[in-house]
Amino acid sequence: MIIISGHEWSSGGPPHAHSHFVPVVLNAIAGARSSASARDKPYKVFDAGGRIGARLNRPKASGNSLTACNASETGIVAAQQTLEDSVRPKRPSVYDDVAASVGCDGNVVLATAVIENRYAPREIMKRMHALLRQRRTQFLSTPYYGYLKKFMFTVVGAFDWYFTALREKGHNNFWCYDTLTTLLQKAQCWAIRFTGAGTVPCPWKSVFVSCIRAA
16 A cells, blocks of 8 residues: 655745745735724634745734644645744644634635645535634635636647646646536635636636635
């Protein structure tokens, strides 16, 4: 039996491949925070994976209260290199009952480049949903695979190469607008909004999604 222990991290910040959507993420969080009420202070942000937390303009200075988790041992060590001393990344997996250890009164739950690597995305949505207050915001991002992009891969003969099952620790899921909408609606989310991110419009590299916890 082969045991895959998880991804190996060498840096606590977002990898270079994710740099195209970091500004989108930060602008979205700032926008949600600007419309928050006085009772939403401190503004509680949960970062599943702990990869964007270091970019949140330093949690203390910006008024954000940040919590992060990463199931990978090297991921925890890497995240601690870039997060403030007051922020201690936690070890639970996104499949675990994270709300039991960090609470269920979050303002924002952030999951960037997470769901495409997981075998049970519905369970992840359930766990993330439990972290939020009612009518609060969830953000997630994933590589985008719309019809135009898949058609372009087919035309240039790169479809089998790109979607190969032979890549170690590769993506388990390939998402488009329709499948993401179905996933989030079943998780009782509404006001679902998509923002493409990447250098080429339409066949975006990634899609960024914001939604509201309905109940």
